[in-house]
Amino acid sequence: MAYSDELYQQVIIEHNKKPRNFFDMEDSTHNCHGYNPLCGDDYEIYLKIGDDGIIQAVSFNGSGCAISKASASLMTTFLIGKSVEESRTVFEQFHKMVLGEFDPDKSENVLGKLKLFKGVQNFPSRIKCASLCWHTMVGAVDKNETVSTE
Amino acid sequence: MADTNVTDKVSPILDVDKIRQDFPVLSKTIHGKPLIYLDNGATTQKPWAVINRVKEFDSDEYGTVRRGAYKLCEDSTKYYEETRQKVADLLGTPNKNEIVFTSGTTQSINLVAHSFSRRFINEGDEIIISNIEHHANTVPWQIVCQERGAKLKVIPVSDSGELIMEEYEKLLSDKTRIVAVNHVSNALGTVNPVREITEKAHAIGAKVLIDGAQSTPHLKLNVKELDCDFYTFSGHKMYGPSGIGGLYGRMELLEEMPPYVTGGDMIMQVTLEKTTYAKPPAKFEAGTPPISQVVGLGAAIDYITNIGLDKIFDYELELLEYGTEVLKQVPGLRIIGNAKDKASIISFYHDSVHPHDIVTLMDQEGIELRGGHHCAQPTMIRFGVPATARASMSFYNKKEELDALAEAMKKAVKMFEG
Structure with missing residues (x-):
């Protein structure tokens, strides 16, 4: 396996080509703009959160590299039906995993298929690409208007 | 492009193989591949003399x-x-x-x-x-x-x-x-x-x-x-x-x-x-x-x-022409900046492979390129692209290195388009 296959796994390539939930949500309750000035990755993340704190819908729109787009696409499919609190836990574990500070293969975790992004830790310049949508999602929940990776 | 044979790739202007021996970094490997350094617009490598x-x-x-x-x-x-x-x-x-x-x-x-x-x-x-x-x-x-x-x-x-x-x-x-x-x-x-x-x-x-x-x-x-x-x-x-x-x-x-x-x-x-x-x-x-x-x-x-600035200029123009020609053979690749009068810089964009993915994938092949807005965001806005990938050549680069870039780009496009 080539070193880059660790980063560009088939699922990531596929989500980049056909991103899920890739649209502007008209009736979102929360949204936030995320920008990575280094790469120019630029996304809006939308959430519809019920009164019970459960995420009913997630979508995103914008442009960026394959890693940022696939990460956002997988995030949208992963968060639907989760509570805001659960989504924060996922964010924290995901962030630590891509930084190489948390190994989901060795510790109990809630990451499921998001473990695909574990290989990002070997590409320091791409960590922000993978985590941008997650920072932006938390920014939306916290009612920030915009989030930057710098 | 017609299949050029190796002799076409040896320039009569400069003895590039000899020049390359002056630059220790050029004999190194990156991820196990020979280094192909094409980010000279950002910074150039140093010869032993320096x-x-x-x-x-x-x-x-x-x-x-x-x-x-x-x-x-x-x-x-x-x-x-x-x-x-x-x-x-x-x-x-x-x-x-x-x-x-x-x-x-x-x-x-x-x-x-x-x-x-x-x-x-x-x-x-x-x-x-x-x-x-x-x-x-x-x-x-x-x-x-x-x-x-x-x-x-x-x-x-x-x-x-x-x-x-x-x-x-x-x-x-x-x-x-x-x-x-x-x-x-x-x-x-x-x-x-x-x-x-x-x-x-x-x-x-x-x-x-x-x-x-x-x-x-x-x-x-x-x-x-x-x-x-x-x-x-x-x-x-x-x-x-x-x-x-x-x-x-x-x-x-x-x-x-x-x-x-x-x-x-x-x-x-x-x-x-x-x-x-x-x-x-x-x-x-x-x-x-x-x-x-x-x-x-x-x-x-x-x-x-x-070495001589005249020779440097002439040889780098040769690299520019050659690089432009081989990169044009990559399906879907667009060169951004086609001025009549150009120096040895080729900026390019591909709808299927984002410039940052290009840079990571080329790096795996030992090819060091720059991807991004090149500290020229108003230029990117003017040309309607978020970023470009850029190959910037020096007199120590060889035509074979540009062939390698074009081949690696074809591979990347295939990987992303499936």
Whole structure:
């Protein structure tokens, strides 16, 4: 396996080509703009959160590299039906995993298929690409208007 | 493209294989593959001549400059001033005191922007830049405009990446104080008609700064023939150390301009009441300069002068043409910047593979490229792309390396399109 296959796994390539939930949500309750000035990755993340704190819908729109787009696409499919609190836990574990500070293969975790992004830790310049949508999602929940990776 | 055989790839202009032996890094491997270094627009690699000269100077000869009457200091000062002479010869001025050492192009432009504006720019005046400038030749002028109440005007660029000269002429007025444009665009490779730009600016009494960061090691230059008022360059883009560069400034302007950074070495006499300044270039060189780096820059100039700037230019044009041709064979690849007159920079975009993915994938093949907005966001906006991938070539690059890039790009496109 080539070193880059660790980063560009088939699922990531596929989500980049056909991103899920890739649209502007008209009736979102929360949204936030995320920008990575280094790469120019630029996304809006939308959430519809019920009164019970459960995420009913997630979508995103914008442009960026394959890693940022696939990460956002997988995030949208992963968060639907989760509570805001659960989504924060996922964010924290995901962030630590891509930084190489948390190994989901060795510790109990809630990451499921998001473990695909574990290989990002070997590409320091791409960590922000993978985590941008997650920072932006938390920014939306916290009612920030915009989030930057710098 | 017809299948070229290997003999076509050996240039009659330069013995590239021999030159490559002068650069130790070029025999290294990256991720197990031979290094193919194509980010020369960002920074160039160093030949042994530079590495060894700096090592020798730091080991055996180092002392401060200008201020001591002892052997180490006198020798260091001699080498320091010899490099100033070499820069003057390279840029084509007979007066070496028109060369100011700075940390590089960014500092050179900031020096001119701030010092020139304090003396010459007032409310209502106008400054002209272009749509294809590096942020280093954009942001300082925006700040000057805010501080002085001046107005920034921008020369538009055609779809091929050339400045629209008719529009430039319309922007010039009796309010124009300075025109600041690059000689070669770092994002597109366009060589701008700086002689003509200068002539037209001078006709209405405006001054001209040329950002020479991308041109200095690639084009044969003569600031007196160009007739520009300021010319800037960076040492690390011309095979020298980082942290050193310079500014050519017309002497009568340097004399009239106030100091920018102040402190030691830039003074004639200081009392608690009043300070008189040293003459240029010392007036603009406050503090202890990067001495070893200046010595290294001198060695870099000797190195490229020995190869010959004419040969460098001709060979790099050959690389540009060859690289353009092979990259055009990659399905879906678009070259951004197709000016008639270009230096050895190819910026490109692909709808299926984002520039940052291109950079990561090429890196896996040992090919080092730049991807991003190249500190030229207004250029990216103009061409409707978020970023580009950029191959910037040097005389130590080979056509086979550009073949490798094109092949790796084809592989990346296939991987992403499936």
